[in-house]
Amino acid sequence: SDIQNKIAAGEVVERPSSIVKEIVENSLDAKASVIEVFIKNSGMDSIKVVDNGLGIDYDDRKLLFERHATSKLGKAYDLFEIRSLGFRGEALASIGAVSKVTVESMSENSTAFKLNYSAGHYEEDTVWQERQGTIIEISDLFYNTPARYKYVKNLRTEAGKIIDIMQRMALNNPSVSIRLVFDDKERFKTPGNGSLKEVIHILYGMQVSTNTVAVSGDSPDYKVSGYIVKPEITRSNRNYINLSINQRHIRNFKLSQAIIDAYHTLQAKDKYPLVFLNITMDPKLLDVNVHPSKVEVKLSKERELLELVENTVRRALLDLNL
Numbered sequence: 001s002d003i004q005n006k007i008a009a010g011e012v013v014e015r016p017s018s019i020v021k022e023i024v025e026n027s028l029d030a031k032a033s034v035i036e037v038f039i040k041n042s043g044m045d046s047i048k049v050v051d052n053g054l055g056i057d058y059d060d061r062k063l064l065f066e067r068h069a070t071s072k073l074g075k076a077y078d079l080f081e082i083r084s085l086g087f088r089g090e091a092l093a094s095i096g097a098v099s100k101v102t103v104e105s106m107s108e109n110s111t112a113f114k115l116n117y118s119a120g121h122y123e124e125d126t127v128w129q130e131r132q133g134t135i136i137e138i139s140d141l142f143y144n145t146p147a148r149y150k151y152v153k154n155l156r157t158e159a160g161k162i163i164d165i166m167q168r169m170a171l172n173n174p175s176v177s178i179r180l181v182f183d184d185k186e187r188f189k190t191p192g193n194g195s196l197k198e199v200i201h202i203l204y205g206m207q208v209s210t211n212t213v214a215v216s217g218d219s220p221d222y223k224v225s226g227y228i229v230k231p232e233i234t235r236s237n238r239n240y241i242n243l244s245i246n247q248r249h250i251r252n253f254k255l256s257q258a259i260i261d262a263y264h265t266l267q268a269k270d271k272y273p274l275v276f277l278n279i280t281m282d283p284k285l286l287d288v289n290v291h292p293s294k295v296e297v298k299l300s301k302e303r304e305l306l307e308l309v310e311n312t313v314r315r316a317l318l319d320l321n322l
């Protein structure tokens, strides 16, 4: 029902930045190699994402806004082996409940389409672009909820969150060219050539990128790789630790603490490291189903991973001091 949709929307798409995250994750799931994101008025007026991914089949177009309609789960047990970012089929249903959405898409062997969706109603458009991929535009965010007022008052905070989310997406997907445009002004554009170091350079500048050191390590169940930035180029808060598991941005207090501990044995305790680490593991050992935002994760064999991460970072820091 409409009320159910609005309640669920509160969890998955509680703010403009979480809508951006869900939409861009869909483009990544669709294996896009180029993703462009256009934000108007911190997302409140419009969020438009253009990708060159697999596209949406014509026959699926009206399922997009159905709750629990996802093309990403074959069988129930796939839930324990998730490789795509989305899997609940909830995002578009929730977004469609609190905003106006236009979807334009074409998949490889199917007809292109364009439709406008608002308050449960579809309207097919006869004008569409014939190119493989998808263009989704979300406008008038939260037009039918009290949340609208709340975000209009905090546009700057919201813009900051969108930038943060987009930067993490870029860092976790160096093989995808990601472009972010705010009110016609380009914020960044990554080349999509697979180089994490180049993404770091584009997002954090020359001084940081020339002071990064590649690190890697493995244990029976985990592999860790990425870059750490030399202790002298540290930042003053713990948000600069970028962690991902199987290319998915995650937050995990204990993992961040393990990295901070490794740094703090070597330098002043009021500064935090700038670190970019991706952990690779069997998706079976990971439970991403813990929170609707899919950011908090539970880990099996946590001890093993904490030791691996701390040792990998500590070893790299010790090597630097030689």
Ligand code: ADP
Residues within 6 Å of the ligand: 022, 026, 027, 029, 030, 051, 053, 054, 055, 056, 064, 069, 070, 071, 072, 085, 086, 087, 088, 089, 090, 091, 092, 093, 134
């Ligand atoms: P989920 O990602 O959990 O499957 P969503 O509500 O985010 O659910 O999206 C619903 C469905 O819409 C997806 O399963 C996918 O089939 C389709 N879809 C959405 N965005 C795109 C896109 N950019 N490219 C291709 N398919 C898409």
Ligand code: MG
Residues within 6 Å of the ligand: 022, 025, 026, 085, 086, 087, 089, 091
């Ligand atoms: Mg999704």
